[in-house]
Amino acid sequence: MSASDAFGLFGCGLASLAAAATVIRLRRLPVRARYAVMLAAALAVFVPIGELSIAAWVRGVTGDLSTATLVLAGAACFTQVTGRALIEPRDKRALCGLLALAAAFLYPFALGWTPFDPYALGFGSVEFITALLLITLAAWAARLNLIVLVVIVAGLAFLAGAYESRNLWDTLIDPLVSFYALAWLLAGVRRRPSNGLACPTASV
């Protein structure tokens, strides 16, 4: 198995585990039960049933997932198992806002609605790398460490050849995390009038 296959299957499996743990609200169970359920779920996700594992099936649908998805999914798994939040709401709000903006810039144009193709910029263009560097520096200065973490992990994974794609966009963002970010932000806006909070307090 190639490194990119292993990384791709791991990412899809991790996202599947995070989704399952969140849906069944794992952290409501006793601590030992959480670990047991997570272990059983991991076996179910990664061990092939017949020719394909659940992770491979998910990979067929979603392709390889971005580091933003992996970081959020990993944090969600950690929270569901330990009961402790890893990510501050402020950090998550900033990342989700940035992902929503990036998705609005990337997807409509990448789907061929205009001659302009922002996806092509991800093949190592100076403009793209400069913008990414400036955003990362701004996030670091504002102590938005989650954004910095996602960019660093994406850069390392890209350099290590962990992705099938040679396009930096694919290491940073995918449609799944874009939908999630948008839904999370909208949920925050919807809750604001009733409880006065600027964003959801529950985090991962």
Add this chain to the structure above:
Amino acid sequence: MPPQAAARAESSAEPLYRSQLLPNNTAQSVHSATAAEISGGRLRAFWYGGSREGAPDVAIYTSVYSPRDGAWSPERVVMTRELAQRHLRRTVRKLGNPVVGRDSKGRLCLYFVSVSVGGWAGSAVNLVVSEDEGETWSPPRRLIASPFFNIGTLVKGAPLLFSGGAVGLPVYHELLGKFGELLCLDSAGGVVLKTRLSWGRSSLQPVIVPRSEKEAVGFMRYAGVPPNRILIVRTADGGVHWSPPAKTALPNPNAAIGSALLADGPLLLVLNNAEENREDLSLAISEDFGNSWRIAYRFEGDSGSPQAPVPEYSYPWIMQDRAGDVHVLYTWGRSRIKHLRFNRAWLERRR
């Protein structure tokens, strides 16, 4: 962007025109032929076949044509859905269009479409490589060409070689829109660049024909509002920039086309010469690199020619071998692949 492999030897002086059906003892339905010249002046063709288009039993088949014998070998399977699924380590529901070309190392590269979810809008492109002229193949690898779950990308046009050694692969997208792009692949087969050939919802299946390192012309199938015409794009800077798609005078019933530039000769285009159906398959010739066209011959659609059970003649593939002969392969009634071979002497009589 160099010219395609040029024919150096002269064709036979006597006009030659032969047609035959490729063997098919396996599949009820076949479609989308592609071919490359291999050692000994032979031709290796590929197509997909199965119980019907889009069925799980669709596989990619190959057969070899020997010009000495004038015959095709029995078909054999190159790729199945199960094999692709196992090596790609993800679910694969069906297989689609193959196209074949060579990379800068001279290896045969076979690109083929696979779908994991849904219809053709859920397609992705994969690559297998052969170092022994198509006898054995590497495991497939997935090409990443779209940020949206990497779906919606298909192939139909022939790959070409850039002067730096990279491969140019014309592709098209069918997710929400319909538009063409040119992918640039490195020696490992990874997508390292791409350029948009068109945009919107009405152009697909680009075929690109280079004339020099800088100059090329591209043709695309048209899926927009009437009048239904073949689209044309041009580049004068090696594919960095392309002109906006424009309609030619040639009709197009929302069907694939094939094109090749002959060595020291005219530009040929194989098309369905109608706006509404695929019952007529014709040869058009341009002496001015695509500015003007003349229909030179009707391959299918004459009342005297044998009719396929289903009168559809589509998805043409045209190429010139090193001996100078021209080969055309296309879907014949969805049940067989047909091969036409003609030489320059035959063509001269139609110019």
